[in-house]
Amino acid sequence: MRAPVHPEERRRGRRPLVVAACGLLAAAALAGCGSAPTGPPVLNYYTAADNAAGYAAGAAACTEAAGGRYTIVQQTLPKAADDQRLQLARRLVAGDTAVDLMLLDVTWTAEFAEAGWIAPFPEDEARQVQQGTLEAAYETGRYQDQLWAAPLNTNTQLLWYRTDLSPTPPATWDDMIRQSEALHQQGLPSYIETQAAQYEGISVWFNTLLTSAGGQLVSENGDVLVDDGDAAYQAASIMQRVATSPASDPSLSVAQENDGRLAMEAGTAAFQVNYPFVNASINTPPPDGGGGGTFIDEQGRPTAENTGRQVRDVFAWAPYPRVDADRPASVTIGGFNIGVSTTSRHPDLAFEAVQCLRNRENQLLNATEGGVPPTLSELYEDPAFQADYPAWEAIRDSLENASVRPKTPAYQSISIVLADLLNPPAQINPDTIVPQLAEQVERAVNSEGLVP
Amino acid sequence: MAVQSSAPAAEAATAPADGHRQGKPQLSEGARAERRLAFLLCAPAVFIMVAVTAYPIGYAIWLSLQRYDLRFPADQAFAGLSNYVVVLTSGYWWSAFLVTLLITVISVAIEFVLGLALALVMHRTIVGRGLTRTVVLIPYGIVTVVAAFSWQFAWTPDTGYLAALLPDGSAPLTGQASAIALIILAEVWKTTPFMALLLLAGLALVPDDLLKAAQVDGAGPWQRLTQIILPMMKPAILVALLFRTLDAFRIFDNIYILTGGSNGTGSVSMLGYNNLFRAFNLGIGSAISVLIFIAVAIIAFIFIKLFGAAAPGSDPDGRR
Numbered sequence: 015m016r017a018p019v020h021p022e023e024r025r026r027g028r029r030p031l032v033v034a035a036c037g038l039l040a041a042a043a044l045a046g047c048g049s050a051p052t053g054p055p056v057l058n059y060y061t062a063a064d065n066a067a068g069y070a071a072g073a074a075a076c077t078e079a080a081g082g083r084y085t086i087v088q089q090t091l092p093k094a095a096d097d098q099r100l101q102l103a104r105r106l107v108a109g110d111t112a113v114d115l116m117l118l119d120v121t122w123t124a125e126f127a128e129a130g131w132i133a134p135f136p137e138d139e140a141r142q143v144q145q146g147t148l149e150a151a152y153e154t155g156r157y158q159d160q161l162w163a164a165p166l167n168t169n170t171q172l173l174w175y176r177t178d179l180s181p182t183p184p185a186t187w188d189d190m191i192r193q194s195e196a197l198h199q200q201g202l203p204s205y206i207e208t209q210a211a212q213y214e215g216i217s218v219w220f221n222t223l224l225t226s227a228g229g230q231l232v233s234e235n236g237d238v239l240v241d242d243g244d245a246a247y248q249a250a251s252i253m254q255r256v257a258t259s260p261a262s263d264p265s266l267s268v269a270q271e272n273d274g275r276l277a278m279e280a281g282t283a284a285f286q287v288n289y290p291f292v293n294a295s296i297n298t299p300p301p302d303g304g305g306g307g308t309f310i311d312e313q314g315r316p317t318a319e320n321t322g323r324q325v326r327d328v329f330a331w332a333p334y335p336r337v338d339a340d341r342p343a344s345v346t347i348g349g350f351n352i353g354v355s356t357t358s359r360h361p362d363l364a365f366e367a368v369q370c371l372r373n374r375e376n377q378l379l380n381a382t383e384g385g386v387p388p389t390l391s392e393l394y395e396d397p398a399f400q401a402d403y404p405a406w407e408a409i410r411d412s413l414e415n416a417s418v419r420p421k422t423p424a425y426q427s428i429s430i431v432l433a434d435l436l437n438p439p440a441q442i443n444p445d446t447i448v449p450q451l452a453e454q455v456e457r458a459v460n461s462e463g464l465v466p
Numbered sequence: 467m468a469v470q471s472s473a474p475a476a477e478a479a480t481a482p483a484d485g486h487r488q489g490k491p492q493l494s495e496g497a498r499a500e501r502r503l504a505f506l507l508c509a510p511a512v513f514i515m516v517a518v519t520a521y522p523i524g525y526a527i528w529l530s531l532q533r534y535d536l537r538f539p540a541d542q543a544f545a546g547l548s549n550y551v552v553v554l555t556s557g558y559w560w561s562a563f564l565v566t567l568l569i570t571v572i573s574v575a576i577e578f579v580l581g582l583a584l585a586l587v588m589h590r591t592i593v594g595r596g597l598t599r600t601v602v603l604i605p606y607g608i609v610t611v612v613a614a615f616s617w618q619f620a621w622t623p624d625t626g627y628l629a630a631l632l633p634d635g636s637a638p639l640t641g642q643a644s645a646i647a648l649i650i651l652a653e654v655w656k657t658t659p660f661m662a663l664l665l666l667a668g669l670a671l672v673p674d675d676l677l678k679a680a681q682v683d684g685a686g687p688w689q690r691l692t693q694i695i696l697p698m699m700k701p702a703i704l705v706a707l708l709f710r711t712l713d714a715f716r717i718f719d720n721i722y723i724l725t726g727g728s729n730g731t732g733s734v735s736m737l738g739y740n741n742l743f744r745a746f747n748l749g750i751g752s753a754i755s756v757l758i759f760i761a762v763a764i765i766a767f768i769f770i771k772l773f774g775a776a777a778p779g780s781d782p783d784g785r786r
Contacts, residue, residue: 100743107536129537212728265623268640423537427745437728461535464737464754465745466558466727 055360057086057367059115060102062350063093065384069117072379076370084363086115086371095119095214099426106131106355114358115367117350118163120154120418121214121425124234127162128423132353134160139365143372150416151389155351157421158234163351165389166372167380170345170412171222171287172405173332176325178314179203179284183332187223187252190285190335191259197284198261202314205263206256207274207286212437215270217429218346218419219287220436223249225344225417226337231428232420236459241452248337250436250444250451257439267438281308281316281325287334289348293405294385296326331405334412344417349386387413427458430465523759529752536746549753558737559754563761566733569646570714573653577710578703580654581661588662589669606659614723617652621724642730649731652720657713661706668702669695708769712762734758 061069066088073086080086091098099122105113106126118126126132135143140161144152151165173190175183179197184190190206198204209215221231229245232238240246257266263277275292277283286292296306306326311317314328334343352371354364370376377388382402387409393399394410403409419425431454436442457463493501533545553559584602591598605613620628623637638644672695680690696703718735721727727736738758742751 096744103536103746125537129539265637265640268637427747430740430744461538461541461745461747463552464556464558464750465740465747466732466737 053085054080054082055084055363057084057114057358057360057364058089058112059086059117059367059371060089060091060113061117062095062098063090065380065386066090068380068384072371072376075376076367079370080367084360084367086367091117102126103129103131106357109357111357111359113355114360114364115371116353116355117166118353120168120347120349120351121429123155123163123351123353124157124421125423125425126353127157127160130356132162133356133358133361134162135164135354135365135368139369142369146390146392148389148391148413150347150413150418151349153418154347154349163353164368164372165349165351167349167377167384167386168389168413169289169348169387170409170416171289171334172408172412173285173287173334174278174292175285175330175332176203176278176283176314176328177330178310178328183330184285184335185333186336186339187256191252191255191261194261194284195259198259200313203282203284203316204261205277205283205285206259206261207263207269207277207283207288208256208266209270209274209288210253210257210266210437210439211268211270211273212433213270214429214433216436216439217432218348220249220253220432221417221419222334222343222346223252223337225346226334226341228338228341230420231455232422232459234421236422236424238452238456238459240455241448246448246451247444250442250447252337253436253439254442254444257442262440267440275304278329279304279306279308279325281310281314290387290403290405290409291385293329293331294402296329331408333408342415343412344415345412346419347413347416349389422459424459424461427461427465428455431455431458434466526752526755526759529748530756532749534747534749536748545749549749550757552750553753553757559734559757561730562732562734562737565646565731566715566717566735569650569653569717569733570711573650573657573714574707574710576650576654577658577661578707580658581665581706584658584662585665585669588666602662603659605656606663608656610656610719611723613656614652614720617648617720618724621648639725640729645725645729645731649717649720649724652724653714653717656720657710661710664706664709665699665702668699668706671702672698704769704773708766711765711769715762715765716758734761 059069059073070088073088077085091101098117099119102113102116102118106129116132118132127134134140143155143161143164147165148168151168152161154168155161155163155165173183179202180193184193194204194206208219210219224231224240224245227245227248229243229249230239232240256262263269263283265273269277271288271291274283274286274288275295278286278292279296295304297303299305299307306324306329308316308325309319309321310323310325310328311319311321316325334345336343352368354361354368358364372389374390374393377390377393378396378398380386381388381393381399385402387403388394388399391410394406400406420428422428432451435447435450435454454463458465530549531545531547532542533549534542588595588599588602618639620626621639623629629636629638632638638648676694676698677690680694685693716735717733718739721731721733721736722739725731727733727740732740734754735758738751738754741747741754745751
C-alpha cells in the first residue's frame with residue numbers, strides 16, 4: 015500500500031473531526047446511563063390510560079404507606095388494549111428493567127405467563143390475594159395452578175331494557191327476540207343492541223352464549239372443545255337470529271359498546287346487553303355523560319316534542335338473558351389484574367406493592383372515580399359503592415356466575431379468528447360454522463396459520 | 467420497504483456526468499490515492515446502509531425461516547420454508563393480495579390522469595405560479611394518519627359531513643366495496659400532488675419550440691398531447707408510475723385508520739402487521755414481510771425491464 019498524496023495534510027485535517035465525533039458519541043452514551051438516583055427503589059407501574067389519574071392516586075397513596083421503603087411511579091400506556099399489550103410486550107421482550115408492575119387485561123394472563131414475562135405470585139402472597147376476592151375475578155389471574163396476576167377491578171354485562179316497552183324483562187334470548195319482533199310489528203322501538211362488530215366484543219358475545227349453553231372454547235391444556243355438543247350451534251344460531259330478525263338494528267354488524275349505548279339513549283333500542291357504564295351515562299347529563307334526555311311519546315317512540323317522559327325514566331336492568339331457560343347465563347368477565355414483571359429488579363417489593371395497590375381504599379376509589387366494579391366482595395356492601403352502582407346486586411350476581419375467557423397463551427389469535435368468522439352475524443350459517451370454528455381455533459391454539 | 471426516493475426526476479434531466487473511458491490504463495499514483503480516498507469517503511455511508519437496511523432485511527429473512535412465536539419462546543426452531551407454505555396456502559393472504567392489487571391499480575391509474583392534468587395546469591399557469599403549486603401540494607403535506615382520521619370522521623354517520631350527504635342509515639365504511647372505494651379516494655386525494663410534481667418535471671423536458679412547430683403544422687391540442695408531450699415525457703411518466711405503484715402496494719396507514727382491515731379491506735401490509743404485532747408470530751409475520759418485499763421487487767423489475775423505466779441514478783437511456 016502506497017502512501018496517499020499529501021498524507022500529512024489530510025490526516026491533520028481529519029483528526030479534529032474524528033475526535034469531535036468520538037466525543038459526541040461518548041457524551042451521548044454517558045447521558046443515557048445517567049447517575050443512579052439516590053433514595054428508595056422506584057417501582058414503575060404501567061397502567062391503562064383510562065382512569066390514569068385514579069391509578070396515579072393509588073400509586074401515591076401506596077408510596078406514602080410504604081414509609082420510604084419504595085416509591086411507586088405510575089406510567090401511562092395507550093388507550094387501546096391492543097396498543098397497551100404491544101407496548102408492554104416490546105419492553106418485556108427487550109428485558110426492560112424499568113417495568114415492575116403492570117395492569118394486565120384479564121385475557122393476557124396465560125400469554126404473559128407462558129412467554130415468561132410475568133412472575134408467579136409466591137404462595138403466601140397468592141393466599142393473601144385470594145382472601146375476600148370474588149371467585150371468578152381471582153380465577154382470571156390464575157394459569158396452570160399458579161397465580162400470575164392479582165385482580166384489581168372487574169367488569170360484567172347485564173341486560174338493560176325499557177320498562178315501557180317490556181314490562182317483564184325477557185329471561186332468555188328466545189324470549190327477547192320474540193318481544194323485539196312483536197314491538198317491531200307494532201311499529202315501536204325494537205332493536206336488540208349487542209357488540210357485533212369485528213373485534214373482541216363479538217368474541218365475548220359468542221363466548222358468553224357458548225358457556226351459557228354449557229359449552230367451552232378451549233381447555234387450559236389447549237384442547238379445542240368448541241365443537242363438543244350443540245352449545246356452539248345454539249350460540250351461533252342465536253347470533254344469526256338476532257342479526258337477521260326484521261326487528262334488528264341495521265348497523266348491528268359494526269356496533270361496539272358505545273353504539274348500543276347511543277341507540278338506547280336516542281330511544282331507538284328496546285334492549286341492550288352491555289357493561290354498567292351505560293347506566294352512569296344515561297343518568298349523567300351531557301357533556302359528561304350521554305344523558306337519557308330523549309323524549310318519548312305515549313307508546314314509547316322517540317319524539318322531538320316535550321312529552322314530559324324521557325328515556326331515562328323507563329330505563330332498567332335485569333340479569334343477562336339465558337340461553338338455556340334452566341341455567342343462569344354465565345357472562346364473560348372483564349377487568350384488569352396487576353402483574354409483576356420478570357425483568358423487575360425488585361420483585362419482592364413489587365409483590366408487596368401489589369397488595370397495597372389493590373387494597374380496599376384503592377378499589378373503592380377506582381369504582382367511584384373510575385367507574386369500574388371492584389373485585390373485593392365486601393365492597394359490594396359499601397354504601398359509597400352502592401350509591402354509584404344502583405345495579406350492584408345484579409352485577410354481583412352476574413359475577414358469581416361469570417365465565418372466564420379461555421386460558422390459553424393464544425387467546426388473542428383465537429379472538430381474532432372468531433371475530434373474523436362470526437362477523438357479520440347476519441351471514442352466520444349455524445350448520446356449517448361449527449366445524450370452521452373448530453378448525454380455525456385449533457390452528458390458532460397451535461400458533462399455526464395466519465390471523466386475518 | 468427497500469426502494470426509497472432519491473431525487474426521482476432529476477436523473478432524467480442531467481446528462482451523463484463523465485465520459486466513459488476506453489480500456490483500463492494503469493492508474494497514476496495520484497489517481498489511485500484519490501480512488502482510495504473515494505472509498506474511504508463512501509465507507510461511512512455504506513456502513514450505515516448495511517446497518518439500517520441490509521441487516522434488518524437479512525434478519526427478517528432469517529426470522530421467516532423459523533418457527534418463532536413470542537408467546538412460545540421455548541418452541542423456537544428452524545422451520546425451513548414451511549412459513550411460506552402456510553402463508554401462500556392461506557385464503558387470508560390471497561384476499562389481502564387481491565385487495566392490495568385492486569387498490570394499487572385503480573388508485574395509480576386515477577392519480578396518473580389527475581396528476582397529468584394538474585401538471586399541465588401548473589406548467590401553463592402564468593399568474594400566481596408559486597401559489598398554484600403550493601395549493602396543489604397541500605394534501606401531500608398533510609400527515610397521512612391525520613388526513614385519514616378526518617376522512618374517517620367525515621364518513622361516519624352522525625358525526626360526518628360527508629356521510630350526511632348520503633341516504634339515511636348508510637355507513638359507507640362498513641361495506642367491502644364502498645370502503646375500498648373510500649380508501650382509494652383517500653389515497654388519490656393524498657398522493658395526486660406527488661404524481662403531479664414528478665410529471666411537472668417531465669413536462670419541462672418538452673421543448674416549447676417543438677410544440678409551436680406542431681401547432682403551425684396544424685396539430686390540435688389532443689394530438690400535441692398524445693404525439694409530442696407524452697412520448698417526450700415517457701421517462702418521467704414511468705418513474706412516476708413506478709414510485710407510486712411501489713408506494714400504493716405497501717398501503718397501510720389509510721386502511722389502518724379508515725377500516726382497520728375489517729370487512730375484507732385489509733392489505734398485505736395490514737396482514738403482516740396483524741401477524742407480527744397482534745399475534746406476536748414473528749416467523750409467519752416475517753414470511754409475509756419477505757413476500758411483500760419480493761412482490762415490490764417484481765413490480766420494480768417489470769417497470770424497469772419491460773417498460774424501460776430508468777432506474778433512479780442511472781442514465782435516462784439505461785446505458786449503465
